[in-house]
Amino acid sequence: MAKKLKAWIHVGMPGAGDVIEPALAHHHEALVELGVASVARTPAESFRAGVEMTRSHKAWGLKRADVEGQWTRLVRRAQRTRADLVFSQALLASATTEQVALLVDALADHQVHVVVTTGNDDEAATVGRWSAAVRKPERLHVVETDGMEPADVWKAFGRLVGFGTTSLRLDAVPNATPVVQSLPDARRELERLARRNASLEVRLEELDRKRRKLKKKLGKQLDDVA
Template sequence: MAKKHKAWIHVGMPGVGDVLEPALAHHHVALRELGIASAAHSTAESFRAAVEMTRSHKDWSLKRSDVEGQWTRLVRRAEKSRSDLVFSQPLLAGATLDQIALLIDALAGYQVHVVVTTGHEDDATTLGRWSTAVRKTERLHLLETDGLDDAGVWKAFGKLVGFGTASLGLGDVARPAPAVDSLPEALRELDRLARRNASLEIRLEELDRKRRKLKKKLREVA
């Protein structure tokens, strides 16, 4: 039997390790050359998939059709590379057991590993729920982030997954809104605003698609 590729799912926590999501998307081409398939090629893609899985589209003023099937599409695209898959999105930290099971269903061909970054009071709760996603306890990883800057978190994550980050700099990677650890409410609000920006990007993509469709119709009429 052929050895299964690994699927590394980073799920925590909002405000901690947020650099991983944009870094993976920004470097998806370079990562592919290193044998790692970033499921998302943009933060809009990863956000859309997480919203679909957590059934939170209404919270972000999106329609169900805006996100329907996004996670499966990302997984299927990554499968074509025949390599390990990696995905990061903070919204997944709040996924329910049923939502986690649904997300894992699409990864039937992979050996699933879950990575949770530390830094919040509910680390244990998140770890408990996401432990159901892995078949063996050694595939549930707690990534310590205390004392690490973005580059340190990125390097530690790369070491865990199996890729070096020396040539994958963060200089051109768009950062999410900064978190304020001592003010939980402020942290959640900053995260909400960052994700709101991503939802607006999705809506702009839809408007652009409609514009191109209308332009095509006008050419046909002419």
């Protein structure tokens, strides 16, 4: 019997663990070579999936159609690599038990592991909701990030999942700047702006899709006239 592939879901509280999401997307290709496939290849993809699963599209000024089916599409694409899967999205910290169950449904063929990184907020409620996503308690991992630098958190996460981070540097990773632990309010504002930026990326992608569709339609009409 073939060994069951693993799926690692990172649910980070606001803090040093924020570095994991952009790092996974940035190093997607290198990670695949190491036997790990990031479900999301860009922060915008990750954000859209997080919005869909937490049903928070209205709060972000998006339509349901903008995010419908995003999570399932991303998982199916990542599964083609036949590698272990990994996904990180801060919005999942607020997911309800029912939303967690829906997310895990798409990973039925995988052994699901959940990694919670601590931060500026109390993680107890989040850990409680996500504990239902794993069948065995040893598959729920809590990484205490107090006093850790983002690079240390990235290394600890890689160690859990099974990949080294020596060659997966954070220097060129967007939004991987160190967290200012002594200024939680400033950090929260930066996080809000990052999420807002991801929301704008989703809108721009949709506008570009509509522009290309309209251009194609106009081209066909001109051909018909000619």
